[in-house]
Amino acid sequence: MSRHRHHIALALTLFLLAGCGGGDEESATDAQDTTESAPSTETGASGAEGSAGPANAGDSEETKIWLTTGEQLKPVERNLGGGDEVEAAAEALVEGPTAKEEAGNLDAASEIPAGTEVESVDVDGDTAVVEVSEDFLGKVPADPEKRTPTQEEALDARLSQVTYTLTQFDDVESAKIVAGGVSTGPPREREDFAKPQGRPPPIQKAAGKAMPGIKAIQERLVELRYLPKGAVDGLNGYRTQQAVIAFQSWRGLARDGIVGPQTKQALARAKPPQPKSAGPATRIEVYRAKGVALTVKNDKTKRAIHVSSGAPATPTPAGSYEVFRKEKNSWSVPFQTWLPYASYFNAGIAFHEYAQVPTYPASHGCVRVPSPEARYVYGFAQIGTAVIVY
Numbered sequence: 001m002s003r004h005r006h007h008i009a010l011a012l013t014l015f016l017l018a019g020c021g022g023g024d025e026e027s028a029t030d031a032q033d034t035t036e037s038a039p040s041t042e043t044g045a046s047g048a049e050g051s052a053g054p055a056n057a058g059d060s061e062e063t064k065i066w067l068t069t070g071e072q073l074k075p076v077e078r079n080l081g082g083g084d085e086v087e088a089a090a091e092a093l094v095e096g097p098t099a100k101e102e103a104g105n106l107d108a109a110s111e112i113p114a115g116t117e118v119e120s121v122d123v124d125g126d127t128a129v130v131e132v133s134e135d136f137l138g139k140v141p142a143d144p145e146k147r148t149p150t151q152e153e154a155l156d157a158r159l160s161q162v163t164y165t166l167t168q169f170d171d172v173e174s175a176k177i178v179a180g181g182v183s184t185g186p187p188r189e190r191e192d193f194a195k196p197q198g199r200p201p202p203i204q205k206a207a208g209k210a211m212p213g214i215k216a217i218q219e220r221l222v223e224l225r226y227l228p229k230g231a232v233d234g235l236n237g238y239r240t241q242q243a244v245i246a247f248q249s250w251r252g253l254a255r256d257g258i259v260g261p262q263t264k265q266a267l268a269r270a271k272p273p274q275p276k277s278a279g280p281a282t283r284i285e286v287y288r289a290k291g292v293a294l295t296v297k298n299d300k301t302k303r304a305i306h307v308s309s310g311a312p313a314t315p316t317p318a319g320s321y322e323v324f325r326k327e328k329n330s331w332s333v334p335f336q337t338w339l340p341y342a343s344y345f346n347a348g349i350a351f352h353e354y355a356q357v358p359t360y361p362a363s364h365g366c367v368r369v370p371s372p373e374a375r376y377v378y379g380f381a382q383i384g385t386a387v388i389v390y
Contacts, residue, residue, distance in 0.1 A: 208237025
């Protein structure tokens with residue numbers, strides 16, 4: 001196989017994801033789409049990176065490998081030694097995060113399937129052509145016509161990692177991946193993963209239907225902190241169903257969003273969810289196993305909301321954090337999808353609105369919040385608000 005040597009042009013600056021603030025409680029208003037983040041002098045491993053910008057020339061001997069954290073990319077520095085820099089970077093990338101990176105404060109992961117091997121790296125003009133084993137595709141069909149939107153997102157994430165890693169070198173502008181002898185598509189540049197113009201389309205949910213007794217159920221859910229008063233409309237809609245799921249989850253009942261005999265009986269004798277005693281007076285508690293988040297003020301539950309945290313392969317790490325950046329219309333660079341009402345609390349991990357919030361952990365590490373609760377959580381989560389993940 002042919003090899004092509006290159007000089008390293010290392011990144012000195014990283015463009016962080018933008019963010020913006022919001023109001024408090026249910027009265028949160030639409031904020032301007034501008035950045036709001038906690039002051040910081042740190043970048044790199046301990047900071048939170050979104051779409052990192054192209055590399056600039058520098059004197060460091062370190063090479064950056066773009067991994068993932070939550071829904072965003074995470075550059076980490078590696079000393080790869082001598083040899084062909086482009087090939088070495090590609091091989092280091094497919095090996096994934098080191099044990100130290102996984103166990104440390106980086107919360108680094110990779111969307112590239114384990115077992116992927118680099119077979120060759122050639123540079124044709126300004127394009128790095130990387131041939132890898134078919135493991136790179138994992139459960140993603142080679143035929144684009146057979147891929148689901150979720151599979152497309154997974155492939156985008158893998159391609160973004162390769163593209164960002166290889167285009168840090170001064171004579172590589174794009175990367176093309178061939179997996180198991182099959183091209184994954186045309187060469188990709190960093191610009192191909194850039195945030196699109198405009199705003200995300202609103203998440204549409206079917207209107208609720210009037211049902212006997214539903215208003216009384218909604219009023220009971222308000223008393224128990226699962227619904228705000230303004231949601232009592234006598235219609236069995238998406239918001240009410242999500243509130244019922246939150247109640248069922250907290251109580252250990254079957255999570256179907258339907259108020260059957262067991263749920264109705266539990267509603268009659270229930271009390272509002274009680275937060276754990278430890279923690280700042282104002283905080284958000286995330287109970288991963290239950291799929292519930294509590295917003296807490298003065299050590300009392302303000303709202304209990306159904307959420308979905310990270311899937312088993314990409315779990316939301318337990319621990320204590322603080323909201324450090326907010327962005328009303330955030331963009332996931334690797335997964336090429338909007339993350340509305342995003343409040344970041346751990347690197348690229350955030351609370352954000354999402355169309356699908358199932359009754360099991362399903363995200364890439366973030367905490368999915370159903371619409372319209374996402375707007376409320378966005379308003380509650382001010383910069384510096386404590387987040388405790390159990």
